[in-house]
Amino acid sequence: MKSAPKITKAEAISPFGSGYALAKALGIAPASVYQWPDGMPIPELQAMRLAFLIRPDIFGPAQTKRRSGHGKAA
Numbered sequence: 001m002k003s004a005p006k007i008t009k010a011e012a013i014s015p016f017g018s019g020y021a022l023a024k025a026l027g028i029a030p031a032s033v034y035q036w037p038d039g040m041p042i043p044e045l046q047a048m049r050l051a052f053l054i055r056p057d058i059f060g061p062a063q064t065k066r067r068s069g070h071g072k073a074a
Contacts, residue, residue, distance in 0.1 A: 005051055006041045009033070015054050025053055 013033070016022040023030040026049050036042050042050070
């Protein structure tokens with residue numbers, strides 16, 4: 001299995017234009033993005049998610065979590 005690509009916070013933000021837009025694309029809180037250290041690789045899970053988002057031609061389409069209708073009346 002391939003390891004996650006090593007990508008810095010600045011490299012991750014670049015295609016999205018802002019940390020907020022990156023967070024929204026990854027489905028995480030913007031505060032999480034801003035807590036990543038500058039110049040260091042981002043967390044491996046987020047790097048893999050990012051790889052699927054920006055290179056679907058190589059990695060395939062991103063998988064999204066589907067929410068079930070728990071708690072909703074039928």
